[in-house]
Amino acid sequence: MLRAHDITVRYGRRTVLDRVSFDLPPATVVGLGGPSGCGKSTLARVMAMMLRPAGGSLSLDGAPVPGWRQRAPRAMRTRVALLYQQPRLAVDPKLRLREIIAEPLAAAGREPGRLVEELAAEVGLTGDLMRRRPHEVSDGQLQRACLARALTLEPGYLICDEMTTMLDASTQAHLVAVVNAYRDRTGAGVLAVSHDQALLERWADSRAELTGAGSRPVTPSPSPAPRSRS
Numbered sequence: 001m002l003r004a005h006d007i008t009v010r011y012g013r014r015t016v017l018d019r020v021s022f023d024l025p026p027a028t029v030v031g032l033g034g035p036s037g038c039g040k041s042t043l044a045r046v047m048a049m050m051l052r053p054a055g056g057s058l059s060l061d062g063a064p065v066p067g068w069r070q071r072a073p074r075a076m077r078t079r080v081a082l083l084y085q086q087p088r089l090a091v092d093p094k095l096r097l098r099e100i101i102a103e104p105l106a107a108a109g110r111e112p113g114r115l116v117e118e119l120a121a122e123v124g125l126t127g128d129l130m131r132r133r134p135h136e137v138s139d140g141q142l143q144r145a146c147l148a149r150a151l152t153l154e155p156g157y158l159i160c161d162e163m164t165t166m167l168d169a170s171t172q173a174h175l176v177a178v179v180n181a182y183r184d185r186t187g188a189g190v191l192a193v194s195h196d197q198a199l200l201e202r203w204a205d206s207r208a209e210l211t212g213a214g215s216r217p218v219t220p221s222p223s224p225a226p227r228s229r230s
């Protein structure tokens, strides 16, 4: 379980998340919706250890996460992968797609072996696409590479922040199918953040919503929903 407890985030004097708690169980796709600006991406970044909250804590498979960003232990950081809405902001424009996918393996000092090609094939990247740089491919092709990269170290939790927004319907369906197959194969927990309710209805096993006013929770779905103690 990836468990956020009593998370408070402020940007300047504005409180965006006010003691919000959220559980992401393994082997489940939890959809997180809510109006624009209510704090979904903020919560996603906290749960990926990328953003240090003003208050609250995170635990991973029962162990407290002792720090944020680079201060979180590497073994914990690699258990949680984050996919952004805009792949162009998430890649080094100088790298070829093959190198982008292999980045986490290189950082971990591991040989790519066949894994990079296997993941590329799974996300639908074939032929010369793997030799191209980001400016030579479409957003959808780049997002496919980002998904393959996110799966290289086999994370136990995958956080998809508007992963398929801006992509065409067939790319969206393919990427969702890849994530679902990964969940089935590995038992990973998936947080699917989206303002697209129809997508979440199709994709998620359970759904939750953040609300705008101070990110107070509502609980439309039977299971995991954000909770606030206030």
Ligand SMILES: Nc1ncnc2c1ncn2[C@@H]1O[C@H](COP(=O)(O)OP(=O)(O)OP(=O)(O)O)[C@@H](O)[C@H]1O
Pocket (backbone or CB within 6 Å): 011, 012, 016, 034, 035, 036, 037, 038, 039, 040, 041, 042, 043, 195
């Ligand atoms: N780095 C930042 N500095 C200041 N304000 C920020 C920052 N990041 C986000 N915000 C503000 O915090 C609020 C929540 O942003 P967030 O991106 O988490 O919302 P969201 O629910 O994901 O929105 P959307 O659905 O539009 O992507 C917004 O009002 C946003 O403008």
